[in-house]
Amino acid sequence: MSEHTDPTSAGPDGRDESAEATDDASRLSTAPRTDAEREAAARRGGAAAGGDPAGAGSFGGIREPGLRGGLTWTGREAVGWARWIWRQLTSMRVALILLFLLALATVPGSLIPQEGASPVAAAELRENNPTLASVYDRLQLFDVYSSVWFSAIYLLLFASLIGCILPRAWQFVGQLRGRPPRAPRRLDRMPAYTTWRTEAAPREALVEAERLLRRSRFRVDGSGVPASEDAGAAGGSVAAEKGYLREAGNLVFHVALVVMLIAFAAGALYRSEGGKLVTVGSGFTNTLTQYDDFSSGTLFDVDDLERFTFDLDEFHADFVREGPDLGSARDFRADITYWRDGDTEGTEASVRVNHPLHIGDAKVYLLGHGFAPRVTLVDGQGEVAFSGPVPFIPQDNALSSTGVVKVTDYVGPDGEPDQMAFQGFFNPTFALTAERGPHSTFPDPDFPALTLNAYHGNLGLDSGIPQNVYQLDTRYMEQLTDEDGEPLRINLLPGEEWELPDDRGTLTFEGFDRWATFQVSSSAGNGWALIGAVGAVGGLAASLLIQRRRLWVRATTGADGVTVVEMASLGRSESARVPEELAELALALQPAAPMLPEADASGSDEAEPDAVRPGESDESDGPDEPDEADGPDERAGGDRSDVAGASDRGPGPVPSGDGEGRPGTRSASGTGTAGQPPGGADAEPDDTTPGAATDPEAAPGSRSEDLKE
Amino acid sequence: MLLAADAELADFGKLMIYTAMVVYALAFIAYITEWIFGSRSRVSRTATALTAQGAGATGKGAGDAAADADTADADTDGHDADGADGDSGTADEAPRGPAVTVRKGGTAKVLERPKVVTRSSTPSRDHLPDGPGASGGDGQGDLYGRVAISLTTLAFLLHFGGVITRAIAVGRAPWANMFEFSTAFSAVAVLGFLGFLAAGRKVRWIGLPLVTTVLLDLGLAVTVLHTESDQLPPALQSVWLWIHVGLAIICGAMFYLGMVATVAFLFRDRYESKLAAGGTPGRFASSVLERMPTSVSLDKFAYRINAAIFPLWTFTIIAGAIWAENAWGRYWGWDPKEVWSLITWLGYAAYLHARATAGWRGRKAAYLAIAAFICFLINYYGVNLFANSLHSYSGV
């Protein structure tokens, strides 16, 4: 990659403004050094004779013999390389590459199931394709967004970002404290330029220009205006600048990104999130033990859990009963009563999708809902072995639900303790077809039915392995069968009883309750994330929509004694508004410095249709694009600019991007590389052709260019 | 649930969309006709300008050539040149119409105003004249072009009316499933196009590609993506549906226009490079590309759209994050939709950086912009239809 040897790859402007720094940059980038230097070094340090590159460092100086020499050399090398790496890291090019890499690195996480977002799919993949999964595991592809390589990319990017904003902020402060740069010698080289002759004295024109610019809220440096009428005969100039908010916006935007990153990190470290299924009529207390599942950031302290309890009083679900959306949900609402620590009286509230309930630092979200059939099992001894609601888990949009009733305190007809389980379906609107078996056709309980098989034996609960309450391990259980040995299956309507065979007792389907799942989460850094986000949008808008531009007015007395007024402006990036603004200001200056008719103006001059004139500009172009069709031909009129136009175009036969004086700028378009630098721009080092950038201050339009080359 | 009256209204809205499609199809034919008639004029101003520049030792020659071209521009632009249409475009050279005289007269009056000379940062191609547009200055072609614009406007009104009707019928934002999203999306794209035209931008050439894709998009919407669904799942019932999805539609539509300009830039840039290197592009390429704006104009146009929309896209993502915080208790969960929004965002950020980085400006930046837009499409179609995402509300 070329940037390794690119002598100007030092990074954003300002960082290397001093001659020393520039020198440094070229020195750094020539590592390892040229042969001649190496030879010279080798001659001096005899030890390294024979051209051994180890003898001479990449960063100047030779290795003196002895320990001290070695240490100095090593130190110099280390510092040199560190600085070189830092320069590279904070260069625009590397930032761009990192941005691109980050975008690429983000992709796999959306294609491969992530442990965090979709654990079920991840587990499935692990099971079905263990070889692939182990490769994925090694590459941390199940956890892309917390993987080492992903983190490395974004941390590098942010290091680059910080390395980029600090010097820029510093430089910006300098600009705010300094003055707008003085008018360059050749104003006609600026992207927008105008000139006219007037009878007004130079000083008059300049004083008026200064006033005008101040009124247009430019920052103005009027020190170039002659102090008195006498001194003003030779003329002078006014420099002005506007649109500092662009740079400020850009800085705010990049700083806001850092703020957001920190807020994300804090959020990840201090967050907590837990889920809980609550049946209507029962409640929840916000302590760790009550959660069905819980996860938190490494720095979260469980004692910090907000203290509250709530009861789920009622759950409302509303479904569409006709039309194409039959069965789809229209509204869910959980009515709860909650008590905060120390409350004696509960507060009623409702939680809906999109409308979480805030209790202190915690937020309670409604995530899902379903049915819990209430069953009572009387065992072989006539005792109630189990009674209560058992949540069944919905399998589809019509809430066909599956579940298991596990009964541990059961005593068989023989008086021996036994365990029983009932596995099956709860369907709010029951239907039975050959293909699907029992299922539900509508999510509301229009025709609720419970369909069950029965098992007895060992539930396996004492094995010590945590069991999923919604699944049944039938390995040590025996299914109850009818006389023919067929598994028993029964459909129950609410209130119906099931007399179990062999005097095993009765199961009653009492009815059903609804349940809802809640997520209780507490987060940190949300406020900061929001501030960062708002800052980012605001800064971005300022940085992309505001134009920073410089404007100069010069008035001099020409050879024939008539005053020549010149105005020029320079935008930081190509902008349509800049020439228009110049035209308007030039027009506003007319009362003070009225234009003399151009005696020697040629006809072709007048025929130029595309020159921007105030109020006229949109005749041929859109109002925003006055500069589109304008070519250098425009300046054919005035003799002075004619010269500029000619030299500008250069003698080279190949049109190239080198008009900017930066070879290769547009090399990608295939025109920049072959071209030989046109004479004009390069011939005059103090020229401020946009982009010529011999002096970054004087050529702000090229800021972006000189930064990143 | 729709009441009977609402159902009728919804059907009416759909009828409007179908009618709009017919009118778009007519506009499509008119655009094609414009391009065909336009191919009769064999302007080669780009080559002239580039050759003049090559030979232009004096600079005056180039100036004259470009001035000619500019004159032609004024003619065919269609804004001001009364009577210019008739005589222009018949000759092989750049047409000179009476408009020049008109403008001369006009110029004389404003002579007391100083004239501003402009140069852009890519001076090598600065003086290239923009192409005259699809009609190539051909009178008949221009007529068809105008017909096409009128038809597009009519179709848009029907299309937009269809979207509004839908919104009224279902009593919510008309973009809760892919069918509605697609219809709204193309309506906004056409609105953007007409807006640029109304603002005096020379974007008529976009008409053909735009109407083609609008037809494709609507065709897809009424067939594959079509759903009768009028419900809003509770997860979508939020003001953020208006804000977040509405903005996403606007951003997508505008990014699309930017993308069309970027693709055109790539072709035109290659064409200019070839000419500049002394090559002769194929006749078809010459005929079409000669009538397009210059690479400089196209690049600028695309950049301005992308740069102006990027903050809006940033805000769209943030609005989505706020919504996610409300709905699911976390503002960012690496859901595929979120991931691809981020990728799209990073893509455009890379594009903006590329434009500011030497060696990346021009074609490479253009490729990034196109890649970024493709990410947007993946986010829309790919994630909605194929990914297992909380955001899968395609309704298909």
Ligand code: HEM
């Ligand atoms: C998280 C990573 C970054 C993102 C998302 C990002 C995004 C952006 C965006 C969208 C712009 C366009 C605004 C404009 O053109 O004024 C921009 C401009 C800029 N960025 Fe970044 N940036 C990032 C990192 C960096 C880094 C690491 C650097 C330093 C090397 C940097 C330097 C700049 C500069 C100098 C500009 C101004 C370019 C111009 O005005 O033409 N950015 N950034």
